[in-house]
Amino acid sequence: MISSLHTPWYDRPWAALIFFTRLPLWRIYQPRKESYQSVVEWWPLAGWITGSVTAAVLYFGSLLMPFMTTVIVAIIVRLLLTGALHEDGLADFCDGFGGGGSDRQRILSIMKDSHIGTYGVLGLVGYELLLFSSWFMLGPEWAALTVLAADPFAKMVTSQLVMMLPYARREEEAKIKLVYRPISTWAGVGLALQGLVPMALYLLYTRIAWEWVLFVPALVMYFLYLLIRRKLKGYTGDCCGAVCLLVELSIYVVVSIVAI
Numbered sequence: 001m002i003s004s005l006h007t008p009w010y011d012r013p014w015a016a017l018i019f020f021t022r023l024p025l026w027r028i029y030q031p032r033k034e035s036y037q038s039v040v041e042w043w044p045l046a047g048w049i050t051g052s053v054t055a056a057v058l059y060f061g062s063l064l065m066p067f068m069t070t071v072i073v074a075i076i077v078r079l080l081l082t083g084a085l086h087e088d089g090l091a092d093f094c095d096g097f098g099g100g101g102s103d104r105q106r107i108l109s110i111m112k113d114s115h116i117g118t119y120g121v122l123g124l125v126g127y128e129l130l131l132f133s134s135w136f137m138l139g140p141e142w143a144a145l146t147v148l149a150a151d152p153f154a155k156m157v158t159s160q161l162v163m164m165l166p167y168a169r170r171e172e173e174a175k176i177k178l179v180y181r182p183i184s185t186w187a188g189v190g191l192a193l194q195g196l197v198p199m200a201l202y203l204l205y206t207r208i209a210w211e212w213v214l215f216v217p218a219l220v221m222y223f224l225y226l227l228i229r230r231k232l233k234g235y236t237g238d239c240c241g242a243v244c245l246l247v248e249l250s251i252y253v254v255v256s257i258v259a260i
Contacts, residue, residue, distance in 0.1 A: 011035035016042035021049060022083040037181040040159050040240075044152035044194035051151030051198075054078045055144035062140035071135045071143075075128065087124060089241020091116050094123030096238070097231060104232055108168060111238050127245060134252035138259065142206075146255050149202030154248035156195020157221050159183070161235045161243060164225060168234030209258045213251060220250045 011031035016039040018025050057077050061070035079087065092111040098119030100107030110117070116124075135143045167179045183191065203210045224243045228235060 012038040013042045013045055015039050016046050017049065020046035020085065021081055023049070023081070037179065038187070040162050040180045041183055041187040041191055042194070043155040043159055044191065047152030047155045048194070048198070050078060050081050051148050053081055054151070055147045058135065058147065059140050059144035067140060068136060070140070071132055074135070075132065086241035086245050087127075089238040090127060090245050091120035091124050092238040093242035095120040097227070098123075100231075102231065107231055108236070111236060127249060130249055130253065134249070134256040137256040138252070142255070142259055145202060145206065146252060149199045150248050150251040150255075153195045153199040154217065154244050154251065156191055157217055157247050158240055158244040159191055160221065161225065161228070161240055163188070165229060165233075165235045168232045168236050168239075206259070208255065212254050212258055216254045217247045217250045221247050 012035050014025065014029050015031040015035040017023065018031070019036060019039045020043060054074050054077065057074040058070060061073055064070075065073075092113075095113075095117040096107040096111035099117060100110050135147075138146060162180050163183055199214075203213065221243060224246065228239050228243075232239070
């Protein structure tokens with residue numbers, strides 16, 4: 001097998017965009033299978049696309065219909081664009097950690113089950129309600145600008161799980177039959193730039209209280225990391241999806257509080 005380190009560099013961003021979105025980019029270019037081991041390194045780049053499309057719907061949609069309807073449409077568009085990949089992870093995460101107690105194998109078994117349980121439903125409903133209310137409170141311009149920055153930033157922050165924890169399962173046990181490879185120093189620099197540049201531009205333009213916008217998501221990430229480490233002693237793809245959504249949501253909630 002050819003190592004992902006020896007695949008062309010452009011294979012990896014292509015793999016990330018194909019993996020994290022439902023855009024038919026595979027019709028244009030098909031990266032090598034090994035490149036999918038590196039998709040986390042380009043995860044925020046996918047956030048540039050999902051964030052831009054969602055922001056466009058939030059802002060321009062508000063010119064055509066009531067903003068409450070626009071927010072609902074924006075949420076639906078984002079779900080279609082990503083295939084609800086991270087929402088599926090959040091539901092499995094809530095089911096596993098909610099119903100698995102302190103039994104590591106039981107948690108992993110529940111998370112791998114494709115059926116959604118009570119905790120998963122409650123987690124998704126609570127998440128979507130908070131997402132809707134925070135976007136609605138922000139209004140079209142603020143919501144659009146915040147999504148542009150928060151989407152890639154949350155993905156960058158969440159990628160630290162891959163650096164801080166080992167994979168919790170064996171590769172053959174993974175739902176997607178894939179284990180992300182360790183992130184190198186240079187890949188980490190690129191990852192940071194993808195997530196920090198949009199956030200830096202956002203903070204400079206809005207002049208919002210940057211301490212809260214950066215501190216609260218980092219705190220959410222840290223406590224979720226502690227929970228995952230204690231319960232599983234490693235990460236899974238579901239953990240990454242759940243942490244990404246919750247970190248991103250914390251940004252919207254904070255901004256809706258300090259910007260209004």
